[in-house]
Amino acid sequence: MKEVRVWIVGFGTVGQWLLGAMHAQAPRLADRYGFVPKVVGVANARDGFVYDASGLDPQTVLEFASAGRSLIQLDGVRHWRSSAQGLAATDADVLVEVTASPADSGEPGVTHMRDALRRGIAVVTSNKWPVALHGVELTALARKKGVRFRAESTVMSGTPVLSTLVDGLAGTTPISLRGILNATANFILTRMEQGASHEDALAEARDLGLAERDPTADVEGYDAMAKAMILAGLVFEKQLRPEDVVRHGISKVDRAQIDAAASEGARIKELVTLELSEAGGQSSVMARVEPTLLPTEDRLAGVSGVVNAVVCRAEPVGEVTVTGPGAGPELAGQGVFSDFIAVARGVSPRARG
Secondary structure, three states, X not given: OEEEEEEEEOOOHHHHHXXXXXXXXXXXXXXXXXXXXXXXXXXXXXXXXXXXXXXXXXXXXXXXXXXXXXXXXXXXXXXXXXXXXXXXXXXXOEEEEOOOOOXXXXXXXXXXXXXXXXXXOEEEEOOHHXXXXXHXXXXXXXXXXXXXXXXXXXXXXXXXXXXXXXXXXXXXXXXXXXXEOOHHHHHHHHHHHOOOOHHHHHHHHHHOOOOOOOOHHHHOOHHHHHHHHHHHHHOOOOOOOHHHEEEOXXXXXXXXXXXXXXXXXXXXXXXXXXXXXXXXOEXXXXXXXXXXXXXXXXXXXXXOOOEEEEEEXXXXXXXXXXXXXXXXXXXXXXXXXXXXXXXXXXXXXXXXX
C-alpha cells in the first residue's frame, strides 16, 4: 500500500478538521484510493514546527490541540521555531498549507508553497492571498516540477468550483465569468431584502460566525477581490494585482436601494465579473467586484443567504453554472480534504532521506 507523507502547516480549525478526517477515513482512503496518509509534520504560530519521521499519532496530536497543550511536548518530536526552518530541514510528499497569510504580502504562505514546489513536493492550500497574488507563478512552478498544486477551498469553500472550471472544462477557452463569491455579503443583502437594516444583518452575521469583529474584508469587497484574482489566475491564466480589480463593497447599500430594486423586479447582489478581452494580439482580463442590480430572471439573482454561485462562459460548451455553500470551517476542510485525496492518488512517494 502506498504511503503518503504529509506536512500540515497552519494547525488551526481547518488543519485540525483535516487531520481528524484523515484519521477517521484512513481505511476508506486505503480501500478506495489506494494510499495511506502519514502526517509527519505539523506547525502552528505558537509552537513552530514539530516533526516525527515515523509519523505523528493523529489522536494524540488532536488531544493536545483540544487541550491547548504545546505540540513541542509530543513524545519523540523534533522541533523548529518556524515553519520555514522545519520544512527546509525535513521531507514529505505533500504540503497542506492552511495558514491565513495577509493581503499585503501573502507571506509566509507563498514562501512555504514556493519552496515545497521547487523541491518537487505537491501543494494543497486554502490560503487565499498567496494564490491571489501568485497563482500563475505557483501553477507554472508546479507544472515545471511535475507535481500538483490545488487550491479548491480558496473560492466557494468546499464547493468544487476550481476543479470544475480548471479540470472539468480542460481544453475549453474561458471567455467570461460572473459570480457571487462572498457568503457574508450575500447573507447581509438577503437579510436586508427580508426587512433587516444593514447594521442588524451584519450583527446577525457576526452572531452566526459569518463575519469577523472587523468585517472590512467582507463588506468592502476585499475577500471577493481575492477570489476574482484567484479565478483570473487559475481559470484564465492571467495574473492580476489588487489595483487591477475595480472594487466597491456593499457597505453603502441601504434600505432605500434594496426597496427600489425590489420595486423594479430586481435584486442587488455583490457580483464578481471577469471578462477576457483582446487588443493588439494580446489578451487580458478585466475584473470587477461591485453591488449590481440583477433582474429576478437572472440565474444569480436567486442565490441567497450563504450560498455562492459562478456562471462561466467557455468556448465551445457555453455557460456552466456551479452553485453551493460558500462558507464555514468544515466546508473549507472538506475542500482541502478533496484536494488532498486528488493529489495523493497521483503522488509517487519521494525517496526517504
